[in-house]
Amino acid sequence: MTAPPLALSMGEPAGIGPDLILEAWRRARGGAIPAFAAIADPAVLAARARRLGLSLPIRPIAALAEAAEVFSAALPVLPVTAANPEVIGVPDPANAAAVTGAIRRGVELCQAGEAAALVTAPIHKAALAAAGFPHPGHTDYLAELAGPGCRAVMMLACDALRVVPATVHCALAEVPARLAALPLAEIARIVLAALARDFGIAQPRLAVAALNPHAGEDGLMGDEEEDLIAPAIAALAAEGHAVAGPFPADTLFHAEARALYDAALCMYHDQALIPIKTLDFHGGVNVTLGLPFIRTSPDHGTALSLAGTGQARPDSLIAALRMADAMARARAGAA
Amino acid sequence: MKPIIGITMGDVCGIGPEIVAKSLAAPELYALCRPLVIGDAAALARARDVVGAGFSIARLDPAALPEEIAPSPAAALCVDPGLSVGDLPYGEVRAEAGHAAFEFVRVAVDLAQEHRIAAIATAPLNKEALHKGGHLYPGHTEILAELTGTESYSMMLATPKLKVIHLTTHVGLVDAVARITPERTYQVIRLAHDTLARAGVAAPRIAVCGINPHAGEHGLFGRGEEEEKLEPGIRRAIAEGIAASGPWPGDTVFFRAMRGDFEVVVACYHDQGHIPVKLLSIDEGVNITLGLNGGIIRTSVDHGTAFDIAGKGIARHESLIAAARFAVELAPKRAT
Numbered sequence: 001m002t003a004p005p006l007a008l009s010m011g012e013p014a015g016i017g018p019d020l021i022l023e024a025w026r027r028a029r030g031g032a033i034p035a036f037a038a039i040a041d042p043a044v045l046a047a048r049a050r051r052l053g054l055s056l057p058i059r060p061i062a063a064l065a066e067a068a069e070v071f072s073a074a075l076p077v078l079p080v081t082a083a084n085p086e087v088i089g090v091p092d093p094a095n096a097a098a099v100t101g102a103i104r105r106g107v108e109l110c111q112a113g114e115a116a117a118l119v120t121a122p123i124h125k126a127a128l129a130a131a132g133f134p135h136p137g138h139t140d141y142l143a144e145l146a147g148p149g150c151r152a153v154m155m156l157a158c159d160a161l162r163v164v165p166a167t168v169h170c171a172l173a174e175v176p177a178r179l180a181a182l183p184l185a186e187i188a189r190i191v192l193a194a195l196a197r198d199f200g201i202a203q204p205r206l207a208v209a210a211l212n213p214h215a216g217e218d219g220l221m222g223d224e225e226e227d228l229i230a231p232a233i234a235a236l237a238a239e240g241h242a243v244a245g246p247f248p249a250d251t252l253f254h255a256e257a258r259a260l261y262d263a264a265l266c267m268y269h270d271q272a273l274i275p276i277k278t279l280d281f282h283g284g285v286n287v288t289l290g291l292p293f294i295r296t297s298p299d300h301g302t303a304l305s306l307a308g309t310g311q312a313r314p315d316s317l318i319a320a321l322r323m324a325d326a327m328a329r330a331r332a333g334a335a
Numbered sequence: 336m337k338p339i340i341g342i343t344m345g346d347v348c349g350i351g352p353e354i355v356a357k358s359l360a361a362p363e364l365y366a367l368c369r370p371l372v373i374g375d376a377a378a379l380a381r382a383r384d385v386v387g388a389g390f391s392i393a394r395l396d397p398a399a400l401p402e403e404i405a406p407s408p409a410a411a412l413c414v415d416p417g418l419s420v421g422d423l424p425y426g427e428v429r430a431e432a433g434h435a436a437f438e439f440v441r442v443a444v445d446l447a448q449e450h451r452i453a454a455i456a457t458a459p460l461n462k463e464a465l466h467k468g469g470h471l472y473p474g475h476t477e478i479l480a481e482l483t484g485t486e487s488y489s490m491m492l493a494t495p496k497l498k499v500i501h502l503t504t505h506v507g508l509v510d511a512v513a514r515i516t517p518e519r520t521y522q523v524i525r526l527a528h529d530t531l532a533r534a535g536v537a538a539p540r541i542a543v544c545g546i547n548p549h550a551g552e553h554g555l556f557g558r559g560e561e562e563e564k565l566e567p568g569i570r571r572a573i574a575e576g577i578a579a580s581g582p583w584p585g586d587t588v589f590f591r592a593m594r595g596d597f598e599v600v601v602a603c604y605h606d607q608g609h610i611p612v613k614l615l616s617i618d619e620g621v622n623i624t625l626g627l628n629g630g631i632i633r634t635s636v637d638h639g640t641a642f643d644i645a646g647k648g649i650a651r652h653e654s655l656i657a658a659a660r661f662a663v664e665l666a667p668k669r670a671t
Contacts, residue, residue: 169555171556171560172512172557172560173509173512173513173560175509176508212507213508213605213606213609214505216507221505222507222509249606250606250610250612251613252610254613254614254615254616268548269548270586271606273548274589274607274610275610275611276586277589277590278590278611278614
């Protein structure tokens with residue numbers, strides 16, 4: 001039996017999501033990218049294709065199962081209806097229901113086993129917030145859709161590195177307080193379980209970054225290492241996990257250091273994002289761990305000003321599709 | 336004529352003398368500069384023999400330097416203050432070695448202030464030996480600051496692709512945020528600009544990193560630290576004609592600098608600047624002290640004394656060559 005296709009939600013129609021979906025399909029036909037179906041308004045995609053001067057077959061499908069057969073001839077689309085399909089560059093809050101509906105549909109397909117994984121094109125948080133969407137972004141919404149007791153953990157991955165920021169969109173000055181309130185060990189367990197199940201790493205190794213320079217230098221430059229990070233590492237080690245740290249963050253990301261772990265647990269946004277973006281600016285993928293289904297996304301935003309220009313690079317979306325496919329295969333193989 | 340770079344030997348019990356000797360035996364060094372070693376001539380001779388090099392060593396008295404400084408690959412020059420530490424054992428913490436390391440730096444500062452050398456490249460000293468030798472400084476930087484009467488300086492890290500200067504360095508993360516002020520932001524931008532301008536870079540473009548994720552995204556993340564602490568300093572620099580910009584999101588600014596958008600990135604805290612530099616170049620990273628009075632440029636290897644391998648001839652000298660390269664690059668260019 002062939003694996004089910006990937007579901008790709010359209011994201012903000014005014015942004016580069018539609019451009020990237022079209023471009024990913026164009027590049028996919030050689031077989032280098034796994035089959036997917038867009039959950040999108042076909043009118044949005046058609047309008048964007050016209051804008052880009054692309055003559056590209058778009059075929060609405062009734063069920064995801066049709067996607068594999070359609071994929072080589074046309075871009076398969078599970079339709080949602082956007083109130084304003086002609087938007088470009090300026091989000092219309094009237095489209096919010098279609099944007100969130102595509103995500104919800106994708107989750108349902110994953111949970112029903114019809115989709116191998118959900119890949120999401122970028123959404124525009126302010127446009128959704130203006131329409132009353134209560135979540136700060138994809139991750140929290142997905143956790144809610146996944147059901148109670150779900151802790152979603154964000155990982156960023158490229159070929160050379162996987163990082164997990166323990167805190168994300170949090171003021172730098174508030175990071176220590178946020179860390180104190182976080183179950184660091186529980187986050188680490190979610191990461192380790194995902195590395196084993198979805199990345200095919202039998203004995204995953206996790207490196208934990210320190211918060212302060214030189215890992216605090218024995219309390220000289222901060223005591224969060226001793227108070228917050230080391231106890232979590234000790235607890236994990238006692239459970240038999242290969243977890244080490246806290247390591248000074250500046251020497252954790254060069255090639256020799258990276259060879260010693262499968263993922264790095266970082267304490268704050270830039271600590272995780274600087275190494276990923278510096279190593280692989282275009283090809284990073286955002287992966288949500290801890291959900292009952294697989295979800296990846298490009299690690300960039302809607303880039304409204306690039307929509308419809310043909311300038312948007314599809315590297316990250318394509319990497320997200322490939323990673324979702326690889327994760328789905330690893331999970332199926334492990335089951 | 337190539338510039339004269341003073342190379343201090345550091346702690347003679349560590350790997351300093353042998354990385355100096357290896358560098359003197361490497362053709363790149365003389366292609367860059369006229370190296371003037373400041374250290375113990377006997378320690379240098381011993382290290383030369385350890386690494387199997389064949390150059391001769393002329394010992395110079397710091398109080399009576401010849402008018403012309405003309406070292407060559409066959410004949411090294413060593414300014415030696417005469418402390419006779421050349422036979423101290425490798426790998427041991429010794430007060431005499433700590434004191435000598437301090438004296439080498441002091442002599443180098445004198446020579447820089449007299450414009451006998453264009454810049455200083457330092458081999459590592461040992462903090463414990465330094466303290467035993469009676470000099471209670473945390474490291475080179477503080478010694479240099481005191482010897483030059485400097486209160487405000489900044490650490491730059493450089494690789495061939497990326498230069499980063501820091502608003503704060505060795506303080507905890509939360510303290511680092513608290514210490515950033517518009518004045519400090521302005522001063523560091525000004526320092527980066529003046530250093531590069533004196534080194535011959537016309538209108539250097541200087542990018543300032545944000546403090547919070549996405550540089551705060553207009554107050555969405557953080558407590559407005561960008562607006563409060565960074566933006567007034569950036570605006571002041573721009574008003575004075577400096578090509579400064581930002582605050583930019585920290586995660587993407589380093590890629591942009593490497594692509595060629597900026598000559599220098601101003602990092603707000605230690606790891607923000609150190610992560611990208613060390614990720615790129617664990618062996619080639621050079622630590623540079625900017626802002627010393629008199630415009631003295633000091634570059635340093637980014638490793639320590641490595642007592643465990645001292646005297647074995649296996650220590651790598653690439654970092655010292657890189658330090659010499661940036662000393663040449665950043666030394667003030669004088670009209671010739």
